[in-house]
Amino acid sequence: MHYQVDSWGYYMPRMSMGSDPMERVAKLASESAVVIFSLSSCCMCHAVKRLFCGLGVNPTVYELDQDPRGKDLEAALMRLLGNSQAVPVVFIGGKLIGAMDRVMASHINGTLVPLLKEAGALWL
Amino acid sequence: MNVPTGFIHQEGSAFGFGELEEAIVLQGLNIRNDEAKAPLFTTGRPAATLEMFPSWPMRFKQTPRGSSKSGGGSTDSGSAVNTISSKTENQLEPESPISSKNTTPLDHQQQKQQEMMASDVSRTGASQNQSIAKLPQEKRRGSTSEKQLDAKTLRRLAQNREAARKSRLRKKAYVQQLESSRIKLTQLEQDLQRSRSQGFFLGGCAGAVGNISSGAAIFDMEYSRWLEDDQRHMSELRTGLNAHLSDSDLRIIVDTYISHYDEIFRLKVVAAKADVFHLITGMWTTPAERCFLWMGGFRPSELIKMLISQLDPLTEQQVMGIYSLQHSSQQAEEALTQGLEQLQRSLTDTIAGGPVIDGMQQMAIAIGKLANLEGFVRQADNLRQQTLHQLSRILTVRQAARCFLMIGEYYGRLRALSSLWTSRPRESMMSDEHSCQTTTDLQMVQPSQNHFSEF
Numbered sequence A: 001m002h003y004q005v006d007s008w009g010y011y012m013p014r015m016s017m018g019s020d021p022m023e024r025v026a027k028l029a030s031e032s033a034v035v036i037f038s039l040s041s042c043c044m045c046h047a048v049k050r051l052f053c054g055l056g057v058n059p060t061v062y063e064l065d066q067d068p069r070g071k072d073l074e075a076a077l078m079r080l081l082g083n084s085q086a087v088p089v090v091f092i093g094g095k096l097i098g099a100m101d102r103v104m105a106s107h108i109n110g111t112l113v114p115l116l117k118e119a120g121a122l123w124l
Numbered sequence B: 001m002n003v004p005t006g007f008i009h010q011e012g013s014a015f016g017f018g019e020l021e022e023a024i025v026l027q028g029l030n031i032r033n034d035e036a037k038a039p040l041f042t043t044g045r046p047a048a049t050l051e052m053f054p055s056w057p058m059r060f061k062q063t064p065r066g067s068s069k070s071g072g073g074s075t076d077s078g079s080a081v082n083t084i085s086s087k088t089e090n091q092l093e094p095e096s097p098i099s100s101k102n103t104t105p106l107d108h109q110q111q112k113q114q115e116m117m118a119s120d121v122s123r124t125g126a127s128q129n130q131s132i133a134k135l136p137q138e139k140r141r142g143s144t145s146e147k148q149l150d151a152k153t154l155r156r157l158a159q160n161r162e163a164a165r166k167s168r169l170r171k172k173a174y175v176q177q178l179e180s181s182r183i184k185l186t187q188l189e190q191d192l193q194r195s196r197s198q199g200f201f202l203g204g205c206a207g208a209v210g211n212i213s214s215g216a217a218i219f220d221m222e223y224s225r226w227l228e229d230d231q232r233h234m235s236e237l238r239t240g241l242n243a244h245l246s247d248s249d250l251r252i253i254v255d256t257y258i259s260h261y262d263e264i265f266r267l268k269v270v271a272a273k274a275d276v277f278h279l280i281t282g283m284w285t286t287p288a289e290r291c292f293l294w295m296g297g298f299r300p301s302e303l304i305k306m307l308i309s310q311l312d313p314l315t316e317q318q319v320m321g322i323y324s325l326q327h328s329s330q331q332a333e334e335a336l337t338q339g340l341e342q343l344q345r346s347l348t349d350t351i352a353g354g355p356v357i358d359g360m361q362q363m364a365i366a367i368g369k370l371a372n373l374e375g376f377v378r379q380a381d382n383l384r385q386q387t388l389h390q391l392s393r394i395l396t397v398r399q400a401a402r403c404f405l406m407i408g409e410y411y412g413r414l415r416a417l418s419s420l421w422t423s424r425p426r427e428s429m430m431s432d433e434h435s436c437q438t439t440t441d442l443q444m445v446q447p448s449q450n451h452f453s454e455f
Helices: A021-031 A043-055 A070-081 A100-108 A112-118 B017-037 B067-073 B079-086 B105-121 B125-131 B134-142 B151-197 B205-211 B214-242 B247-274 B276-280 B287-291 B300-308 B316-351 B359-370 B372-394 B397-422 B432-454
Strands: A034-038 A060-063 A089-092 A095-098 B058-063 B089-094
Touching (some): A021 A034, A021 A070, A043 A100, A043 A112, A043 B316, A043 B372, A070 A089, A095 A100, A100 A112, A100 B316, A100 B372, B214 B276, B214 B397, B247 B276, B247 B372, B276 B372, B287 B397, B300 B316, B316 B359, B359 B372, B372 B397
Parallel strands (some): A034 A060
Antiparallel strands (some): B058 B089
């Protein structure tokens, strides 16, 4: 695996070649404690990244516009979420948390931090 | 012998192609009939097709709703004929020499057809085509050509009748809907008028009604109504607390108040889609509220800060919960703010700097970026909603009731402040008139404080 460290301070691993896009999503989601699917041009994705960084978490971010098969992944995520916006999408401990609204609701009702700790993304 | 010409001559001023189609179909059938019976049916008369275009004047006779008349003559299942009765019918009586020859019982049938044709003419085009379909059924009864009308055509004509009936029902429903909307609109306007006179300052409405978008205007009206409901809910909360209701009874009132807030967030989703700038500039709120505006509404962490000191006594666990809520809210607000700043940077990059290579293209991209604003306002509202829900989870029922009352009163005072501000005396010498007004407004603010300290 090749890693690029950028100004974010987290790692952006190169995506492994998979077959079915949904499978790839599941595989990528389970490889790290916190996984965010994003588009580099999307501002809401920027917001969700900032939220996790603000919590002291180093999420693994996949920028779908920089992946040759990103379109397929986007389509798979749209189906998964059941709406027209594929990104941002957050997985914690391999489990789907959801889009920005679910992430924020989870943070406000106090369930996000325990999930992060459970997945090993946060240490008190 | 069949004289199919009768109904063809009914065409008045409105000649629809549907009628022509029906006429052709039935004429064709009748030609087949006649050919079977009498090969020389055209003797002494012009060719059948030419008869579709009247060459002699029509005499129009206005008849009142001939429902009894047309109903009486009909022996079919009734649906076709009885539905005519809602309109005034014109009765066309052609003076053609040919139809004057018709003295057979068939004539009565054709008169029915004439009525139906005429009433159809007075209707909209869509139903015109289909209502003609009634004719063949009338015609069929007296004629001996019924076997000639094959099942397929009959079915189609029956379907046309049904479609016509449905079309009429739809139209009726639509008109009723329009009427009720009109009434509702008048009511809303009255509410708006009343709210204004009571001092609820509606941002933007005072001077800029002409410049407001329809989405914004609709939201403003809905918000003004929501504010009235808010007053009502707050007195229920006050009464509930005063009356020392049981926890379960109070819970109902508190839950209703939460639903009331859920309602405004739902309305804001629609408004964000229609006119995000109306929300984000705070033109829907009052000036004093606009001071504190964050992403189209209140900043949740600020609201919690305001509440913390007033919510005593709280258990240790509750205190921790509230501080935790404030903290999470702050983090979420910060994240959204940074996302919005990213959007602004991106927008600046698109619009500014460098030569304009393709102005329209740049604008199109910029518009795409601006559209993201809606998402941010929605997420901010989502944050507000979640915060209120979490508050009600942390607090006991009585505490929650007091809390929501405090929130309502706080914003009520901000609105009163705005009202005072806009009506504040500008001259150096305060006139009696102005000072009286100020006093009254201040009195408006006082009583709520008394209620406040009771709990």
